[in-house]
Amino acid sequence: MRMNAVEALGTERCGVPGVDNLDLPDCTCVPRHKPGGRSVGELHMSTVTLESVSKVYPGGRRAVADLSLTIADGEFFVLLGPSGCGKSTTLRMVAGLEDITSGGLWLDDRPANGLTPRERNVAMVFQNGARYPHRTVCGGGGVPRETARTGSAEAGREPAVLLMDEPPSGLDAAPRTVPRAEIGGRVRGAGVTTLYVTHDHVEALALADRIAVLRDGFLEDVGTPTQIYESPATAFVAAFLGAPRINLLSAVPEAVPGEGVVLDLGTQRLTVPWADPRAEHLAGRHGEPVILGLRPDALRPTGDPHLGPVLSGHIRTLEFHGHEWLAHVDADVTVVDADAVGRRSRPARAVAPQPVVPQPGGVAGRALSMLLGGAARREPAEPSAHLGGHRPELLARLDSRVGFGPGMLVHLAVDLDRMPIFGGDGRRVDPVRR
Numbered sequence: 001m002r003m004n005a006v007e008a009l010g011t012e013r014c015g016v017p018g019v020d021n022l023d024l025p026d027c028t029c030v031p032r033h034k035p036g037g038r039s040v041g042e043l044h045m046s047t048v049t050l051e052s053v054s055k056v057y058p059g060g061r062r063a064v065a066d067l068s069l070t071i072a073d074g075e076f077f078v079l080l081g082p083s084g085c086g087k088s089t090t091l092r093m094v095a096g097l098e099d100i101t102s103g104g105l106w107l108d109d110r111p112a113n114g115l116t117p118r119e120r121n122v123a124m125v126f127q128n129g130a131r132y133p134h135r136t137v138c139g140g141g142g143v144p145r146e147t148a149r150t151g152s153a154e155a156g157r158e159p160a161v162l163l164m165d166e167p168p169s170g171l172d173a174a175p176r177t178v179p180r181a182e183i184g185g186r187v188r189g190a191g192v193t194t195l196y197v198t199h200d201h202v203e204a205l206a207l208a209d210r211i212a213v214l215r216d217g218f219l220e221d222v223g224t225p226t227q228i229y230e231s232p233a234t235a236f237v238a239a240f241l242g243a244p245r246i247n248l249l250s251a252v253p254e255a256v257p258g259e260g261v262v263l264d265l266g267t268q269r270l271t272v273p274w275a276d277p278r279a280e281h282l283a284g285r286h287g288e289p290v291i292l293g294l295r296p297d298a299l300r301p302t303g304d305p306h307l308g309p310v311l312s313g314h315i316r317t318l319e320f321h322g323h324e325w326l327a328h329v330d331a332d333v334t335v336v337d338a339d340a341v342g343r344r345s346r347p348a349r350a351v352a353p354q355p356v357v358p359q360p361g362g363v364a365g366r367a368l369s370m371l372l373g374g375a376a377r378r379e380p381a382e383p384s385a386h387l388g389g390h391r392p393e394l395l396a397r398l399d400s401r402v403g404f405g406p407g408m409l410v411h412l413a414v415d416l417d418r419m420p421i422f423g424g425d426g427r428r429v430d431p432v433r434r
């Protein structure tokens, strides 16, 4: 029989109405204390503000770098990113379980750097200790059992802030959807300010009011799920969110009077007309490589390759997805690996020199070498479940009712309005609106 792990561990309920009854496997709740936030009816709500917060662990590992965030009253805020990007460290600094190396933390406008965990009026539900063998279940990374108990003895009922560190991570894909829906519904129903950590982009998009994406301890992007999915600030964020993965294509802009900015992808071209506000930003990058972001659903088969922006290619393989095909199209484009682009160095860590990437031929190939040249001297990319490595084909979604087949020539109309463009540093060429 599955027990509520909070009960199984004999530790505290987190105090958020409804959330206490969630069946969260291998999780526990830790300290909370006197209500410090504002009262809204029965509930104490609070804001959380981090200003230029950094964390360097003993030994020099910088886990969080210059992080500034404001989480509003009652907001369901998700910290998202790959393993090791600093999500848990951020959560634990808010809980008071890790010291802040530099920067400021405010809880409901109260300076909180110096507060003990028990003085913060937060509740924390954290992940399965088994995922991190160096942590104990009770401590979840070093929380003394006494702390949890002392906190519980003095706690009021509702906490001001709920901190959740991948609570459903002990579940496999199928049953996981149940607690996700439950968590979303109950926590939202309670209206408590929530900071929720996950590496799962689907979970983040489904649950969050807003999402902050972290990478190597740095903030890459912050916004609503729609904002960061449709208009990501960096190529890394574009690639981290969404499945099937976004196409990130190397191109070189060339300003052409009277026409627009022609994006040279090698053997194919797309034109951004002068009326498009991005054209002037691209014109300033004439001859410098940029990265085009095209989600598979921003490409639609068309019968006329001369009408509007189109990329053409031969279908290499087709994956049947029921309502659609996922087509791998050999379009003679150069795909950029987002993991290798825009990675900021981590001064706290020694970085061994890496060999320079050999230069492939062709315009797009040279562009790729320029894009990767800087990154190649930095630390090697960590593996990511979502980026899928460096693959040459274009991915497109095709209607499964149409008789497509391998080897067939397909023309794909490009929705330019859904094509974010990034510079060689992985950041957007045009201002990101939030």
Ligand SMILES: Nc1ncnc2c1ncn2[C@@H]1O[C@H](COP(=O)(O)OP(=O)(O)OP(=O)(O)O)[C@@H](O)[C@H]1O
Pocket (backbone or CB within 6 Å): 057, 058, 059, 061, 062, 063, 081, 082, 083, 084, 085, 086, 087, 088, 089, 090, 199
């Ligand atoms: N106590 C510690 N001492 C030294 N380094 C640490 C400590 N805890 C975490 N780190 C390092 O800090 C970085 C950030 O770790 P953190 O656990 O915050 O990342 P995360 O994004 O939560 O990862 P995950 O999703 O795997 O839990 C990692 O490189 C990690 O190895």
